[in-house]
Amino acid sequence: MTRTRKPVVEVRRSQRRRRTVSAYRDGERVVVLIPDRFSRAEETEWVERMLARLAAREERIRRTDDELLSRARRLTHRYLADHARHVQPASVRWVTNQNGRWGSCTPDDGTIRISHRIQEMPDWVIDYVLLHELSHLVVPSHNAHFWELVNRYPKAERARGYLEGISAATGLVLADD
Numbered sequence: 641m642t643r644t645r646k647p648v649v650e651v652r653r654s655q656r657r658r659r660t661v662s663a664y665r666d667g668e669r670v671v672v673l674i675p676d677r678f679s680r681a682e683e684t685e686w687v688e689r690m691l692a693r694l695a696a697r698e699e700r701i702r703r704t705d706d707e708l709l710s711r712a713r714r715l716t717h718r719y720l721a722d723h724a725r726h727v728q729p730a731s732v733r734w735v736t737n738q739n740g741r742w743g744s745c746t747p748d749d750g751t752i753r754i755s756h757r758i759q760e761m762p763d764w765v766i767d768y769v770l771l772h773e774l775s776h777l778v779v780p781s782h783n784a785h786f787w788e789l790v791n792r793y794p795k796a797e798r799a800r801g802y803l804e805g806i807s808a809a810t811g812l813v814l815a816d817d
């Protein structure tokens with residue numbers, strides 16, 4: 641993850657605003673709009689909060705299909721180099737219509753879809769889900785050989801735990817298929 645340097649913040653107080661706070665980027669600056677009645681402490685707290693929210697939104701935008709494909713290439717090179725001949729996905733895309741799955745792969749046509757639900761998760765979780773789907777291009781089923789490939793990823797176990805935790809917390813039953 642790249643860290644952008646701290647932006648210049650301009651706080652604008654408005655008497656019309658009662659509770660709502662909003663923020664937007666204006667070139668190098670970030671403008672934060674707050675209600676006039678906010679104390680200094682509230683201002684500081686909300687500026688921090690809005691900067692974090694803005695950074696998260698920008699990080700999400702950065703995670704494009706192109707970025708996902710180059711991530712797939714990097715992972716293949718690093719963990720599946722001995723199967724590189726088979727691991728040549730026709731497409732790797734973020735999708736929003738995938739209910740109940742973190743990712744999916746159709747080995748027949750070489751397409752991989754990754755759920756937007758993991759788009760804001762840490763890089764190492766996205767890498768795990770992606771490597772899982774890439775490994776299906778070598779082994780379609782979840783057999784021992786398949787897990788041998790997936791477990792080459794050092795944080796595989798940790799990522800599975802993370803995803804299980806999210807499933808439990810949200811009440812969703814999400815297979816990692």
Ligand SMILES: [Zn+2]
Nearest residue numbers: 772782816817
């Ligand atoms: Zn699977």
